[in-house]
Amino acid sequence: MPVDPAPVDPVSVDPAPIDATDDLRQYPRPGLTVDCVVFGLDVDDRLKVLLIQRRIPPFVGQWALPGGFVRLEESLDAAARRELREETGVTEVFLEQLYTFGRVDRDPRDRVVSVAYYALVNLRDHTLRAATDARAVAWFTATDTPPLAFDHSAILHQALTRLRAKIRYAPIGFELLPEKFTLTQLQRLYEVIGGQAIDKRNFRKKILKMGLLRSLDEREQGVSHRAAQLYAFDPQRYEALTRSGFNFEL
Amino acid sequence: MPVDPAPVDPVSVDPAPIDATDDLRQYPRPGLTVDCVVFGLDVDDRLKVLLIQRRIPPFVGQWALPGGFVRLEESLDAAARRELREETGVTEVFLEQLYTFGRVDRDPRDRVVSVAYYALVNLRDHTLRAATDARAVAWFTATDTPPLAFDHSAILHQALTRLRAKIRYAPIGFELLPEKFTLTQLQRLYEVIGGQAIDKRNFRKKILKMGLLRSLDEREQGVSHRAAQLYAFDPQRYEALTRSGFNFEL
DNA sequence: TCAAAAGTGTTGACGGTACACCCATGT
DNA sequence: ACATGGGTGTACCGTCAACACTTTTGA
Numbered sequence: 001m002p003v004d005p006a007p008v009d010p011v012s013v014d015p016a017p018i019d020a021t022d023d024l025r026q027y028p029r030p031g032l033t034v035d036c037v038v039f040g041l042d043v044d045d046r047l048k049v050l051l052i053q054r055r056i057p058p059f060v061g062q063w064a065l066p067g068g069f070v071r072l073e074e075s076l077d078a079a080a081r082r083e084l085r086e087e088t089g090v091t092e093v094f095l096e097q098l099y100t101f102g103r104v105d106r107d108p109r110d111r112v113v114s115v116a117y118y119a120l121v122n123l124r125d126h127t128l129r130a131a132t133d134a135r136a137v138a139w140f141t142a143t144d145t146p147p148l149a150f151d152h153s154a155i156l157h158q159a160l161t162r163l164r165a166k167i168r169y170a171p172i173g174f175e176l177l178p179e180k181f182t183l184t185q186l187q188r189l190y191e192v193i194g195g196q197a198i199d200k201r202n203f204r205k206k207i208l209k210m211g212l213l214r215s216l217d218e219r220e221q222g223v224s225h226r227a228a229q230l231y232a233f234d235p236q237r238y239e240a241l242t243r244s245g246f247n248f249e250l
Numbered sequence: 251m252p253v254d255p256a257p258v259d260p261v262s263v264d265p266a267p268i269d270a271t272d273d274l275r276q277y278p279r280p281g282l283t284v285d286c287v288v289f290g291l292d293v294d295d296r297l298k299v300l301l302i303q304r305r306i307p308p309f310v311g312q313w314a315l316p317g318g319f320v321r322l323e324e325s326l327d328a329a330a331r332r333e334l335r336e337e338t339g340v341t342e343v344f345l346e347q348l349y350t351f352g353r354v355d356r357d358p359r360d361r362v363v364s365v366a367y368y369a370l371v372n373l374r375d376h377t378l379r380a381a382t383d384a385r386a387v388a389w390f391t392a393t394d395t396p397p398l399a400f401d402h403s404a405i406l407h408q409a410l411t412r413l414r415a416k417i418r419y420a421p422i423g424f425e426l427l428p429e430k431f432t433l434t435q436l437q438r439l440y441e442v443i444g445g446q447a448i449d450k451r452n453f454r455k456k457i458l459k460m461g462l463l464r465s466l467d468e469r470e471q472g473v474s475h476r477a478a479q480l481y482a483f484d485p486q487r488y489e490a491l492t493r494s495g496f497n498f499e500l
Numbered sequence: 501t502c503a504a505a506a507g508t509g510t511t512g513a514c515g516g517t518a519c520a521c522c523c524a525t526g527t
Numbered sequence: 528a529c530a531t532g533g534g535t536g537t538a539c540c541g542t543c544a545a546c547a548c549t550t551t552t553g554a
Binding site (some may be wrong): 257375433434450451454455470473474475476477478 | 503510
């Protein structure tokens with residue numbers, strides 16, 4: 001059985017290996033991109049998504065998710081972070097792979113498969129830097145965007161579905177808030193994403209009983225009413241609890 | 251803002267579009283494959299996974315997940331189903347995208363990104379047809395396989411994690427059983443995948459109260475003890491319940 | 501008659517939900 | 528003093544977990 005090094009030039013491949021479908025160069029390759037659905041909470045507690053306006057074909061002038069082609073020397077995660085940084089200035093955020101979209105006709109130019117990611121950012125810490133290429137970047141209400149390029153509406157929809165589900169069984173909601181936050185802010189977050197009101201006392205009992213929050217020696221500033229206690233999420237306590245069988249659930 | 255038609259030939263593109271990373275042909279493309287983790291339950295209620303033995307480099311002779319390159323004219327789901335059929339004879343099964351694996355060095359030959367799927371089959375209905383290319387195919391205990399090619403161990407591990415989680419909040423366990431099954435079979439399934447014993451009375455109460463099972467006018471055959479009632483999962487009832495706010499949970 | 505699995509209810513503990521008022525602060 | 532949100536406890540109810548014996552059937 002021949003054990004040749006991987007052929008570099010497709011034309012030089014030996015004829016018909018036993019399983020021809022394993023031949024690295026037999027078929028032309030689809031393009032491979034990453035796209036990022038970046039969520040943030042605005043000051044009025046609405047869920048926002050970050051979009052860019054396209055300046056080159058196809059879909060010129062339309063809004064789309066930030067993203068671009070994966071390079072040979074970078075992992076998928078790295079590609080997603082790079083595109084996010086290059087196109088929006090956003091760095092150091094929670095980023096998780098969502099789903100890979102591969103409909104044959106999702107890009108009108110050519111076959112392109114896209115690995116979608118979603119990211120959660122704290123709007124206060126991440127003021128948008130104009131993208132390196134001066135393309136427009138803006139926040140839109142997540143449930144009310146203009147028509148999007150490619151199949152990006154479907155990607156956004158799936159990201160929303162994942163976020164709504166995952167926020168209930170994993171402590172990722174904190175990623176949308178500043179490091180120090182009040183229990184009311186946290187509750188609003190869950191109400192906005194879950195789409196329904198939550199009882200204040202029950203919410204507080206439940207979240208505090210989990211023991212994931214450090215209560216800080218600090219209170220809210222600059223409000224014209226009683227200032228609220230500030231809390232911070234404690235990832236180490238979460239790790240410890242998780243290892244001993246605890247499951248986050250809200 | 252210029253609104254040019256999409257360039258067909260990359261060479262003819264105007265010099266330096268504003269965002270050069272969007273140029274379809276600027277970078278060489280990674281290879282794109284699909285891999286399938288196929289789970290089944292054997293007669294002794296052990297969770298099995300379907301592997302094939304490689305006959306061509308790299309990893310000659312090693313066991314691996316069935317899979318192969320995605321073609322330009324097929325969707326990712328279609329590619330997964332095609333590879334499954336071609337390499338193992340398995341058709342018409344529950345199949346769901348799992349995760350996309352893109353470590354730079356996961357294939358020693360070249361950069362190859364793989365979209366992983368997992369499938370659930372009923373072992374009785376799917377006797378393995380020898381693969382078209384006469385390569386070996388066999389079932390292994392899912393938690394005790396030989397060393398696998400590429401990063402397939404990581405893929406298998408992630409598929410197991412997904413299965414264990416999802417079986418608890420979605421009615422996918424039935425996919426591993428014959429169409430008609432007993433409550434004890436169903437319970438064993440959950441015990442095997444969850445890794446711990448379940449109380450018989452509580453399990454039966456809970457699953458029957460959901461109203462997802464049709465109890466058939468038939469009993470188990472050929473056992474040397476009292477024959478058990480047979481049930482079938484009713485997808486229509488599940489759809490109806492889901493639409494009215496019901497959530498499967500076990 | 502023995503072995504093997506089927507089938508069946510009750511109770512106590514716990515967690516979830518519903519619900520209303522006083523407090524602190526800034527204007 | 529008023530407006531605004533902060534902060535707190537209890538009672539009911541439903542769900543979950545623990546637990547053991549009788550029945551049916553074939554060998």
